[in-house]
Amino acid sequence: MSDFIAQHPVLAVSVIKVVVLMFLMMTALAYLTWFERKVVARIQSRWGPYRVGPHGLLQPLADGIKFLFKEDPTPGGADKLIYFLAPFLAMALALSAIAVIPFGPKHIEILGHATGLQIADLNIGLLFLFAITSLGVYGVALAGWASNSKYPLLGGLRSSAQMISYELSMTMSVVGVVLMAGTFNLREIITQQEGYWLGFIPRWNLLAPPLPQLIGFFVYFVSAIAETNRVPFDLPEAETELVAGFHTEYASFKFAMFFMAEYANMITVSCLATLLFFGGWLSPFSTTGMFAWTLYIPTAVFAACAVLLFVDGLRYSTTFGRIVLPVLALAVAGLAAVCAMPGVVEFVQGPFWFLSKVFLFLFFYVWLRGTLPRFRYDQLMAFGWKLLLPLALANVVLTSLMVLVSRR
Amino acid sequence: MSAPIIVFFILAGVAVLGAVSLIVQRHPIRSALSLIVVMVALAGLYLLQGAELVAAVQIIVYAGAIMVLFVFVIMLLNAGEEERTNVSRMARTLGLPLSFFLMLQLAWWVGRGARGLAPAVSRSQEATKELSKLLFTEFALPFELTSILILVAILGAVVLAKRES
Amino acid sequence: MVPSSYYLVLSAVLFGLGVVAFVFKRNIITIFMSIELMLNAVNLAFVTFSQHLGKLNGQVFVFFVIVVAAAEAAVGLAIIILIAKHRQSLNVERVDLLKL
Numbered sequence: 001m002s003d004f005i006a007q008h009p010v011l012a013v014s015v016i017k018v019v020v021l022m023f024l025m026m027t028a029l030a031y032l033t034w035f036e037r038k039v040v041a042r043i044q045s046r047w048g049p050y051r052v053g054p055h056g057l058l059q060p061l062a063d064g065i066k067f068l069f070k071e072d073p074t075p076g077g078a079d080k081l082i083y084f085l086a087p088f089l090a091m092a093l094a095l096s097a098i099a100v101i102p103f104g105p106k107h108i109e110i111l112g113h114a115t116g117l118q119i120a121d122l123n124i125g126l127l128f129l130f131a132i133t134s135l136g137v138y139g140v141a142l143a144g145w146a147s148n149s150k151y152p153l154l155g156g157l158r159s160s161a162q163m164i165s166y167e168l169s170m171t172m173s174v175v176g177v178v179l180m181a182g183t184f185n186l187r188e189i190i191t192q193q194e195g196y197w198l199g200f201i202p203r204w205n206l207l208a209p210p211l212p213q214l215i216g217f218f219v220y221f222v223s224a225i226a227e228t229n230r231v232p233f234d235l236p237e238a239e240t241e242l243v244a245g246f247h248t249e250y251a252s253f254k255f256a257m258f259f260m261a262e263y264a265n266m267i268t269v270s271c272l273a274t275l276l277f278f279g280g281w282l283s284p285f286s287t288t289g290m291f292a293w294t295l296y297i298p299t300a301v302f303a304a305c306a307v308l309l310f311v312d313g314l315r316y317s318t319t320f321g322r323i324v325l326p327v328l329a330l331a332v333a334g335l336a337a338v339c340a341m342p343g344v345v346e347f348v349q350g351p352f353w354f355l356s357k358v359f360l361f362l363f364f365y366v367w368l369r370g371t372l373p374r375f376r377y378d379q380l381m382a383f384g385w386k387l388l389l390p391l392a393l394a395n396v397v398l399t400s401l402m403v404l405v406s407r408r
Numbered sequence: 409m410s411a412p413i414i415v416f417f418i419l420a421g422v423a424v425l426g427a428v429s430l431i432v433q434r435h436p437i438r439s440a441l442s443l444i445v446v447m448v449a450l451a452g453l454y455l456l457q458g459a460e461l462v463a464a465v466q467i468i469v470y471a472g473a474i475m476v477l478f479v480f481v482i483m484l485l486n487a488g489e490e491e492r493t494n495v496s497r498m499a500r501t502l503g504l505p506l507s508f509f510l511m512l513q514l515a516w517w518v519g520r521g522a523r524g525l526a527p528a529v530s531r532s533q534e535a536t537k538e539l540s541k542l543l544f545t546e547f548a549l550p551f552e553l554t555s556i557l558i559l560v561a562i563l564g565a566v567v568l569a570k571r572e573s
Numbered sequence: 574m575v576p577s578s579y580y581l582v583l584s585a586v587l588f589g590l591g592v593v594a595f596v597f598k599r600n601i602i603t604i605f606m607s608i609e610l611m612l613n614a615v616n617l618a619f620v621t622f623s624q625h626l627g628k629l630n631g632q633v634f635v636f637f638v639i640v641v642a643a644a645e646a647a648v649g650l651a652i653i654i655l656i657a658k659h660r661q662s663l664n665v666e667r668v669d670l671l672k673l
Contacts, residue, residue: 079435079437079438081438082437082438082441085441123460123536124460124461124463124464124536127460127461127464127465127468130464130468131451131464131468131471131472134467134468134471134472134473134476135467135471135472137472137476138444138476138479141476141479141480141483142437142441142479144483145437145479145483153483156483157480157483157484160476160479160480160483161480164473164476167472171468184536410574412574412575413575416575416579416580420583423583423587424583424586424587424590427587427590427591427594427610428590430590430594430603430606430610431590431593431594431597436600436603436606436663439600439603440602440606443606443610446587446610446613447613450613450616450617453583453617454617454620456575457575457580457620457621457624458624459620459623459624459632461632462616462620462632462635462636465635465636466616466639469639469643470609470613470639470642473643474609474642474643474646475609477646477647477650478602478605478606478646478650481602481650481653481654482602484654485602485653485654485657485663487600487602487657487663503596504593504596504597507589507592507593507596507597508589508593510589510592511585511586511588511589511590511592511593512589514585514586514588515582515585515586515589517585518578518581518582518584518585519581519582519585535629539629539632539633542629542630542633543633547633550637551636554636554637554641557640557641557644558640558643558644560644561643561644561645561647561648562647564647564648564651565647565648565650565651568648568651568654569651569654569655
């Protein structure tokens with residue numbers, strides 16, 4: 001075994017990275033559901049989950065256990081193989097997309113092997129992501145078809161039409177970024193956004209010359225919401241019209257897989273938005289001269305969280321909460337201290353800024369869900385084809401003109 | 409055996425199994441799924457050869473758009489399992505052996521003819537850039553013509569699908 | 574590295590299976606899909622030759638094949654939908670008249 005690892009260091013390192021990232025992803029997915037329920041509850045002046053654990057922090061665990069032990073019926077006359085295959089397909093595709101996302105510029109050492117914070121550094125990383133998203137339709141469409149029931153079928157048909165339509169404008173919207181970067185490699189796309197205007201305005205693609213990609217970002221983000229079937233584009237699972245759309249017949253863990261796939265897709269498109277338009281791991285502040293203190297922003301943020309948690313924990317209504325929350329606060333304080341250590345400080349910058357931006361996008365998703373009503377189907381199609389696609393095309397033409405002019 | 413050859417045989421096995429499954433499965437949606445498996449395996453083979461852009465386009469356009477259209481139409485028409493008729497029995501007894509014979513012949517002759525060929529070389533990462541340049545310089549006219557072809561196809565599809573009023 | 578001949582044999586086998594499917598299947602959609610299988614087999618040969626000869630022209634051809642396949646699928650499937658509506662069947666043997 002050790003011989004094998006010695007002979008194939010890349011393989012062993014990749015397996016370790018995959019396992020670690022998988023674990024982090026699963027935890028993130030679980031707590032994203034908690035986060036969404038809490039924020040939507042706050043928007044609607046409710047409490048949200050608070051019974052299971054302090055502030056409902058153990059709710060995802062309880063949900064997971066519930067899903068595992070539920071009965072798992074198969075509808076009569078369903079195509080069993082495809083009925084089983086669809087949730088696995090949706091989940092596998094959603095999770096594999098995360099493999100090409102780079103989380104930071106620095107390299108880490110695993111088993112004496114320097115390796116980037118990314119599972120696979122592909123030359124065609126961006127195209128790989130779009131390939132994965134384009135296959136994502138099958139999970140939904142096949143689930144709808146295989147259930148052998150009318151509402152899932154309608155939901156499946158709707159979703160395939162919607163996802164094909166919006167995939168087009170999503171792909172076209174990033175062409176501007178690709179034109180400016182001249183590469184499909186995600187790492188290179190980020191490094192080309194380095195630098196600051198006038199010393200403090202970041203040169204992210206959203207703001208950078210030759211053409212700020214504001215239109216591109218708008219089109220990308222709207223189509224990304226439609227692509228992940230989220231409010232206000234959640235017609236495939238519109239509960240007032242279609243019960244639950246394509247996953248009406250699914251129960252137990254197979255339903256949970258669709259659920260996790262949806263959240264994983266949300267994370268992926270948020271990562272991609274960060275990478276392409278918001279400079280990925282690059283800090284919004286320059287770290288030289290009078291801005292050197294910004295290196296300690298991660299520490300400050302974690303420390304503030306720790307203090308808040310501690311104060312809140314001491315006053316919590318249950319004894320369990322009064323024990324758990326302060327302990328959690330101490331852990332976060334420890335994290336803050338580690339982030340301030342020399343050597344770690346530079347390393348933490350990349351992942352911290354990257355994840356903060358992704359977190360903002362995820363918050364935006366939840367905010368939309370708490371605020372907006374659903375589109376009607378014809379409005380949805382008209383919006384995609386008559387507004388977003390022409391805008392994306394105009395963006396491509398304008399950007400290529402500006403790139404041409406600036407290269408002269 | 410080196411790693412690329414092992415990967416090749418795995419992907420080739422998946423592709424051939426998928427193609428056989430396309431023939432054996434009686435429900436069109438299962439045939440479509442088998443074909444998608446073949447296409448993904450082929451994309452893997454393109455990657456193995458270093459043709460990254462073609463691999464990506466293969467998945468995005470073939471597996472992600474054309475096959476979705478097929479699946480969509482199968483779902484829309486609610487196509488059931490294939491019927492067996494007299495003619496199809498004749499196709500099975502006579503056509504099948506002959507076609508398999510054709511397949512073996514093709515493989516045999518291609519294999520014989522290609523035996524002397526040196527191993528395929530994997531190209532540098534600049535291949536995507538070179539390919540795009542080629543597409544927009546030497547092949548610019550055919551490339552633009554394909555857009556007209558697509559336009560005509562869209563018009564045709566719309567005219568065919570339009571309800572008579 | 575994998576010898577080019579391996580890819581070419583695989584391409585021939587897939588093409589042959591496509592022909593078999595074309596002859597054997599009765600469902601008009603599946604027949605259409607076997608044409609796509611044959612096109613894919615040809616694409617594999619194109620890419621192999623392009624890599625072998627160190628010229629990218631072969632890969633450009635693959636793009637054109639894919640575009641043609643997409644156009645063909647759009648029109649072909651529209652025709653299939655019309656046929657299915659008029660004949661209430663997808664069996665090719667029921668579609669033996671040169672009019673709708």
